[in-house]
Amino acid sequence: MSHTGRTMGSAIRITNGRVYDPANGVDGCVQDLCIQDAKVVAEVPADARKIDATGMVVMPGGVDIHCHIAGPKVNLARKLQPEDKRLDVVPSTPYTRSGSGGIIPSTFATGYRYAAMGYTTAMEAAVTPIGARHVLEELHDTPIIDKGFYVLLGNNVFLYRLLKEGRREEFREAVAWWVNATKAYTVKLVNPGSDELWKGRRNANISDLNENIDQFDLTPLDVIRAFIETVNDLGLPHPAHIHCNNLGHSGNATTTLDTMRAAEGRRVHIAHVQFHSYGGEPGKNPTSRGPEIADYINSHPNITADVGQVMFGKATAMTADAPLAHLLKGVSGNKWVNADTENESGCGIVPFTYQEKVYVHALQWAIGLELFLLSKDPWRILLSTDHPNGGSFTMYPKLIRLLMDREFRNDEIRKVNQRAIRKTILGDDLAREYTLSEIAIISRAGPARALGLKDKGHLGVGADADITIYEDDPDREKMFSTPRYVLKDGKLIIADHEFRADHEGRILHATPAYDPDIEKAIRPFFEDYYSIRFDNYAVSDRYLHNHQVIPGQIIPAVQPQ
Amino acid sequence: MSEIGQNLRVVEHATCTFCGCVCDDMDLTVDLDAKRITKAKNACTLGRAWFAEHTIEDKPPARIDGKPATTAEAIEAAAQILAGARLPIIYGLSDTTCEAQRQAVAIADLMHGNIDTTTSVCHGPSGIAFQGVGESTATLGEIKNRADLVIYWGGNPAESHPRHFTRYAVTPKGMYIPNGRKDRYVVLADVRRTPSAPVADLFLLVKPGRDFELLWALRALVKGRKIDPSIEESTGIPLATLETLVERMKSCRYGVLFFGMGLTMTRGRHFNSGAILALATDLNEYTHFVAKPVRGHGNVTGADNVVSWQTGYPFGVNFSRGYPRFNPGEFTTVDLLSRGEADAALIIASDPGSNFPKRAIEHLKRIPVIVLDAKDTDTTELARVAFRTATYGINTTGTVYRMDDVPITLRPAFDSPFPGDEEVLTALKDRLRVLLNEKRGGALRKAA
Ligand code: SF4
Numbered sequence A: 001m002s003h004t005g006r007t008m009g010s011a012i013r014i015t016n017g018r019v020y021d022p023a024n025g026v027d028g029c030v031q032d033l034c035i036q037d038a039k040v041v042a043e044v045p046a047d048a049r050k051i052d053a054t055g056m057v058v059m060p061g062g063v064d065i066h067c068h069i070a071g072p073k074v075n076l077a078r079k080l081q082p083e084d085k086r087l088d089v090v091p092s093t094p095y096t097r098s099g100s101g102g103i104i105p106s107t108f109a110t111g112y113r114y115a116a117m118g119y120t121t122a123m124e125a126a127v128t129p130i131g132a133r134h135v136l137e138e139l140h141d142t143p144i145i146d147k148g149f150y151v152l153l154g155n156n157v158f159l160y161r162l163l164k165e166g167r168r169e170e171f172r173e174a175v176a177w178w179v180n181a182t183k184a185y186t187v188k189l190v191n192p193g194s195d196e197l198w199k200g201r202r203n204a205n206i207s208d209l210n211e212n213i214d215q216f217d218l219t220p221l222d223v224i225r226a227f228i229e230t231v232n233d234l235g236l237p238h239p240a241h242i243h244c245n246n247l248g249h250s251g252n253a254t255t256t257l258d259t260m261r262a263a264e265g266r267r268v269h270i271a272h273v274q275f276h277s278y279g280g281e282p283g284k285n286p287t288s289r290g291p292e293i294a295d296y297i298n299s300h301p302n303i304t305a306d307v308g309q310v311m312f313g314k315a316t317a318m319t320a321d322a323p324l325a326h327l328l329k330g331v332s333g334n335k336w337v338n339a340d341t342e343n344e345s346g347c348g349i350v351p352f353t354y355q356e357k358v359y360v361h362a363l364q365w366a367i368g369l370e371l372f373l374l375s376k377d378p379w380r381i382l383l384s385t386d387h388p389n390g391g392s393f394t395m396y397p398k399l400i401r402l403l404m405d406r407e408f409r410n411d412e413i414r415k416v417n418q419r420a421i422r423k424t425i426l427g428d429d430l431a432r433e434y435t436l437s438e439i440a441i442i443s444r445a446g447p448a449r450a451l452g453l454k455d456k457g458h459l460g461v462g463a464d465a466d467i468t469i470y471e472d473d474p475d476r477e478k479m480f481s482t483p484r485y486v487l488k489d490g491k492l493i494i495a496d497h498e499f500r501a502d503h504e505g506r507i508l509h510a511t512p513a514y515d516p517d518i519e520k521a522i523r524p525f526f527e528d529y530y531s532i533r534f535d536n537y538a539v540s541d542r543y544l545h546n547h548q549v550i551p552g553q554i555i556p557a558v559q560p561q
Numbered sequence B: 001m002s003e004i005g006q007n008l009r010v011v012e013h014a015t016c017t018f019c020g021c022v023c024d025d026m027d028l029t030v031d032l033d034a035k036r037i038t039k040a041k042n043a044c045t046l047g048r049a050w051f052a053e054h055t056i057e058d059k060p061p062a063r064i065d066g067k068p069a070t071t072a073e074a075i076e077a078a079a080q081i082l083a084g085a086r087l088p089i090i091y092g093l094s095d096t097t098c099e100a101q102r103q104a105v106a107i108a109d110l111m112h113g114n115i116d117t118t119t120s121v122c123h124g125p126s127g128i129a130f131q132g133v134g135e136s137t138a139t140l141g142e143i144k145n146r147a148d149l150v151i152y153w154g155g156n157p158a159e160s161h162p163r164h165f166t167r168y169a170v171t172p173k174g175m176y177i178p179n180g181r182k183d184r185y186v187v188l189a190d191v192r193r194t195p196s197a198p199v200a201d202l203f204l205l206v207k208p209g210r211d212f213e214l215l216w217a218l219r220a221l222v223k224g225r226k227i228d229p230s231i232e233e234s235t236g237i238p239l240a241t242l243e244t245l246v247e248r249m250k251s252c253r254y255g256v257l258f259f260g261m262g263l264t265m266t267r268g269r270h271f272n273s274g275a276i277l278a279l280a281t282d283l284n285e286y287t288h289f290v291a292k293p294v295r296g297h298g299n300v301t302g303a304d305n306v307v308s309w310q311t312g313y314p315f316g317v318n319f320s321r322g323y324p325r326f327n328p329g330e331f332t333t334v335d336l337l338s339r340g341e342a343d344a345a346l347i348i349a350s351d352p353g354s355n356f357p358k359r360a361i362e363h364l365k366r367i368p369v370i371v372l373d374a375k376d377t378d379t380t381e382l383a384r385v386a387f388r389t390a391t392y393g394i395n396t397t398g399t400v401y402r403m404d405d406v407p408i409t410l411r412p413a414f415d416s417p418f419p420g421d422e423e424v425l426t427a428l429k430d431r432l433r434v435l436l437n438e439k440r441g442g443a444l445r446k447a448a
């Protein structure tokens, strides 16, 4: 570790680490890892700088497939909660900017905290198209990690009109245009159909996937089908990313199953599925239908999901699902933000605290664990807290310990509302303990594969040199909280647990082909119903800074297993 | 006098940054020889004046102690001042780009100084109220498309934001407002009958300093509580008028409450802002309702956003401990100056020398001041180092946020010989890093 002045362009050999690289079938083998510039390579010159990883665990950098870390709603939630930041300060260091922490850290603190946990990629999961410039500006100020965002199109009035009129070809072109115009990674649907009722019918919501969306002669199910099909046809690297209808409502597992069935074997990602796995009657206390949802995902290889685990403590409901946030305002009595975006989206924000002794909160916590523990394919049921909705991303190490350490888990289970536990399978002393390899899958290899990021989530030759080195520790929470070394693009960012450099990560985005003529159809709608000019809407390349276009992939529909 | 140059071009879809409306539908005719805008299609009178006034003045790019200097010399002088200060403060920022604002926060962070924006003297109370009670809000296009009840409180948009009525909220046709003005009911509440009053179907002449009482009475009525008829005596508005208004508020489909500095900067301040935000929130139990501060400066909303995402707090942020702390009243600029605490000031695109309280201006005169501005002001007069910078939106591109948080990219009309704020601040930051590094014994590394 003598040369501190080296930057990118150097060769590094990580020696004697126990490597967990499940994508390449490497399961804890002691081997060297070579890095040249920003990539993993087969060999480096003998005078390459060495990092001695003897006795340590080497994994690809973590990849977060679903979090809320930047953009218009995140900044509102950040401004909303000064009380949450006073006690969690982030001083500057010789290498890094200062910031504030709490449940919604400042942008710099967000990047550093992901890196300090060994994560090197994170995807912001919900941005209004008109807010794309804003999210790109914030992501530019989110250091170290690579990042991208999913653009909200599931309540888009113009797209609804095309669907209503049966103009499917133009719908497809318009979706592709919007992804390009905003520099997004894929398409996000949130509670499809609800915005029109929320804004236009005195804060109503839609609860039935077959109900008509006011004047559109469309149902949420029509919208869901159209987007799943179109995003698959366009071959975006990641499929339609869906926040199902009825989030948080008792009995919503039925809606979730119907949504997944609508994919008919096509690729789809179900976001924070824990919040969508409830039994019981609407308006009454929920029960768990976690096992049923886990079964369905297990047997349908076209589906990926992130769990959206609830962790006890401070959270913030922050969602394009405005009716849900209004409901939580009523439940919690907390301050509330609602933010309508013309023709595109709704949004709600409510600070929230999950408590161990509260039946519903404990049940949500337990259902998340059920989903993890019943998962038969760690490549498809992925780690998330839907940060900050279920809890902070900084809780991932604790969540990993819950999955890896049966005794710790049972101790924690005993602390929470037992009436809730009895509604789940968690009281049965489940034996399953995730292995390090499985953790590497749910937190790196799996999300990278689901995102179509071929150079991430693994350590084979040609992979991005985003690498985390942990000191092995039976306390898995401690181990995963404080990696000894973190490399980003081959640059040593953290050594001996301390920052040694700053770094600007890349914006990851998709550029599906489209027919430019579609602009002729979109333009008049802007003139009538938007408040900015069509010509000022698309985001220019200037906002990309460091960036990388991720190529698409066409994956045919598959049959259930 | 002079001939009109033939070298004309039209910049379409340009943006006016004169007020918080940030109209992005300007088609500017530019005389490239004369370096001036000869026509601004779609602009209001204020916008037209803003565009017409901008010419390239034959002035030095900087002054140090009143004497002409180069930009580089001024950067060196400014960096020396800031590096030697114990509590340097940064203020202004609402009339520059987000890109420049980012650099300003970086400088405050680097020098462990203080940063504050003009928000602290306009809608700061709204920011504080937001932190307390939240907000139901919307982009202006949503209001154009849906709002059938539009209420303005404590503002005079006809004079301060001339196109607010015509472009966004009163006259335009929208998706569910097919007949424009006819489909909306408009209310104006203010302490005097301003030129905005004629637009309203109902005008409420509020007794000065009684906004809070009136708003609180409306909240009570919304919740079905009894209000004593003496409310008329205390606020100037008869109970029956209030009852009818509340009925209308609860039965509209999409209501909006716009509020201005007449509410936020008078007796009650953040209590007033809090009351109006809470009123909109309460109404969401019955129908859809939003509230919006009508922000003044072109990019004050961008300043709120940038300072928030970089520090967690919207204005009045202090870095003296090496991390951001927020405390309005302590870290707001008027207070830091009036108490005589700041020992150097970097003022960006703002004129506190003309609009701050006397005590604050007196202290500004005592300490070294660095100013970035496109024009001469009272503040450039008292500055030790004054940079003449290019005007955002006219000479430089960049990002601004409209009052409803919608970000827009500026399209410059013609080049300026003067550097932009971002350029000056970036150079200043780099030089300051070197100086502070020496001072702190090499502790600062080159950050990304
Ligand atoms: S309303 Fe404001 S932004 Fe629009 S043209 Fe007039 S001064 Fe410019």
Ligand SMILES: [Zn+2]
Pocket (backbone or CB within 6 Å): A066, A067, A068, A125, A126, A271, A272, A386, A389
């Ligand atoms: Zn989410």
